[in-house]
Amino acid sequence: MTSLTPRTAFGIAAGVCGTLFLGYCIYFDHKRHKDPEFKRKLREKRRAKKAAGSGKRHITSFPNMKDHEAVQRFFLQEVQLGEELLGAGDLENGVEHLANAVAVCGQPNELLQVLQQTLQPQVFHLLINRLPNIAPRIVAHERKMQEDDIE
CATH class of the missing domain: 1.10.12 (Lyase 2-enoyl-coa Hydratase; Chain  A, domain 2)
Incomplete structure (x- = not known):
C-alpha cells in the first residue's frame, strides 16, 4: 500500500x-x-x-433662472456630472449634462472655449450639436415656473 x-x-x-x-x-x-x-x-x-429608464437620458429639472445661487449650484452639479459620465464612458449623458451647464452659464462662449480645449474633438462636436435642443427646454421650464407663480 x-x-x-x-x-x-x-x-x-x-x-x-x-x-x-x-x-x-x-x-x-x-x-x-x-x-x-x-x-x-x-x-x-x-x-x-x-x-427610472434603466440608463436612458436623464430628465433634468432646471432651476429658477432668477435665483442666482440655484443656477450656480445647478451649473456646478451639471459640470461635475458631465465630467463623471464622460470619464465612465457614457458620452450621451455626459454631453447632455455639459450642454445643460453651458445653457445656464453666464458666459457660455468662454466655457465653450475651455471645453473645446479639454474635450476630445468628437465629444465637443456632440456637445455643439446638442446645444440647440437645450434652449427650448429652458424656455418651457421658465413658462411653467411663471404659470406656477400665477396660480
Missing part, C-alpha cells in the same frame, strides 16, 4: 471543501428563489429600474 503524499491529501481536501461550498451555495440559492418575499422584492426592483 502507498501512503498519501501531502500534495495529494491537500488536493483531496480542497476538492471536498469545494464540493461542500458549491452544495451550500446551491442549497441557499434554491431556498432564496422559493421565498415569496424574494420574488416580490425582485419584481419591485425591476419595476423601479424600468421606471
